[in-house]
Amino acid sequence: MAHQSERDELEHKKFVDYKDVAYLRQFMNPHAKILAKKRTGISSGKQREISLAIKRARYMALLPYLAA
Numbered sequence: 001m002a003h004q005s006e007r008d009e010l011e012h013k014k015f016v017d018y019k020d021v022a023y024l025r026q027f028m029n030p031h032a033k034i035l036a037k038k039r040t041g042i043s044s045g046k047q048r049e050i051s052l053a054i055k056r057a058r059y060m061a062l063l064p065y066l067a068a
Contacts, residue, residue, distance in 0.1 A: 016049040018056035021063060027054065032067040 013023070027035050027050050034054055037047040057063040
């Protein structure tokens with residue numbers, strides 16, 4: 001996800017929803033860990049929103065804590 005056009009596309013989403021699992025999986029590695037801001041290339045504020053949404057989705061059992 002290092003290309004500028006991809007970063008712009010990801011950042012233009014106005015509201016990060018924990019129910020949008022397909023969007024949130026873009027920010028997780030195959031082992032179900034959240035990717036770092038340096039790796040995704042998005043802003044700090046958006047990274048915090050995404051991390052919170054991933055954690056909420058995990059709590060609601062929409063995303064795994066660990067990949068099997």
